[in-house]
Amino acid sequence: SAVISQKPSRxxxxxxxxxxxxxxxxxxxxxxxxxxxxxxxSLTLIATxxxxxxxxxxxxxxxxxxxxxxxxxxxxxxxxxxxSPEDSSIYLCxxxxxxxxxxxxxxxxxxxxx
Amino acid sequence: xxxxxxxxxxxxxxxxxLVLLRCNYSSSVPPYLFWYVQxxxxxxxxxxxxxxxxxxxxxxxGFEAEFKKxxxxxxxxxxxxxxxxxxxxFCAVSAPPSTSGTYKYIFGTGTRLKVLA
Numbered sequence: 001s002a003v004i005s006q007k008p009s010r011x012x013x014x015x016x017x018x019x020x021x022x023x024x025x026x027x028x029x030x031x032x033x034x035x036x037x038x039x040x041x042s043l044t045l046i047a048t049x050x051x052x053x054x055x056x057x058x059x060x061x062x063x064x065x066x067x068x069x070x071x072x073x074x075x076x077x078x079x080x081x082x083x084s085p086e087d088s089s090i091y092l093c094x095x096x097x098x099x100x101x102x103x104x105x106x107x108x109x110x111x112x113x114x
Numbered sequence: 115x116x117x118x119x120x121x122x123x124x125x126x127x128x129x130x131x132l133v134l135l136r137c138n139y140s141s142s143v144p145p146y147l148f149w150y151v152q153x154x155x156x157x158x159x160x161x162x163x164x165x166x167x168x169x170x171x172x173x174x175x176g177f178e179a180e181f182k183k184x185x186x187x188x189x190x191x192x193x194x195x196x197x198x199x200x201x202x203x204f205c206a207v208s209a210p211p212s213t214s215g216t217y218k219y220i221f222g223t224g225t226r227l228k229v230l231a
Contacts, residue, residue: 006157033218042204043158043221092157102148102206103219105157 002027006093006106013083013113020079021109023093028073033103034066037090046091049076083113116141116207120222128230133177133192135225137205140186146208147188148219149179153201161203164188175199200229 003026013019023032034046046066047055055068069077080087093106121136139145146165150158162173169181179190188205205222 001160004157042223045218048218094158102146102160102163103150103158104160105150107157108155110155 001101002029002095002097002104004093004095004104004106006109008109009107010110011112013111015084015113017083018079018081019083019111020077021091021093023076023078023106025074025095029095029097030073031096032070032076033094033096034068034076034078035092035094035105037092037108039089043092046078080111083111085113087111088113116145116220118205118207118220118222120203120205120225122225123223124226124228126228126230127195129197130194133190133195133199133227135190135203135205135227137179137188137190137222138186139188139205139207141207147179147181148206148208149173149177149188149190150204150206150221151175151201152204152224158204161190195227195229197229197231200227202226 005024007022032049035043036046037043045058046061047057047068049055049068049070051070051073065081067079090108090110092108094103096103117140119138127133148163149161151161152158161177162171164171164181172178177192179188181188202224204224206219208219
């Protein structure tokens, strides 16, 4: 399975600022996914990042708030823009080799907005 | 539409006792089902998966799960709990590809397992 390096592992940010989270995979993958895990809750898919095309956002998430880059098959970034305390969550990058094999997750970025 | 229900947000067992974490699913197509574990301050790790082969699936760390179509269940079990099993466990079902062709997973709300000494 793929190995994912995600950074930063945690950050404390001021409201109104932006944070970019990086996700590096040790092999080429077609699809990368970004999830949010709010305190005490399950995972919610933010968007799917495909190389060479615009990211596909889930209902309730917009590109202006969560811009995503996917410059190649091993790397992606998620930016959380104009942050508010409600954005305090764990953000997780993941990849899937195929539907059958399930996801591999990064270790997550724990974001606190003050 | 696909959905997953995990009964019991918190489960406590004694060390050495049976672990049973419940997961029921709803799917309009034959599902792929997964269990993930999340240790504190870490990402999710795949425990096991059901992909329409054997209904009894064995995973890592002594866990197993049985797919029961008649009950639409995929409960996770372990015969003897260990202190190191304390973690959050998530059940997930795969959803058919969206119009964009990408597949995605629906996660349950999670069950936090506490193991008592």
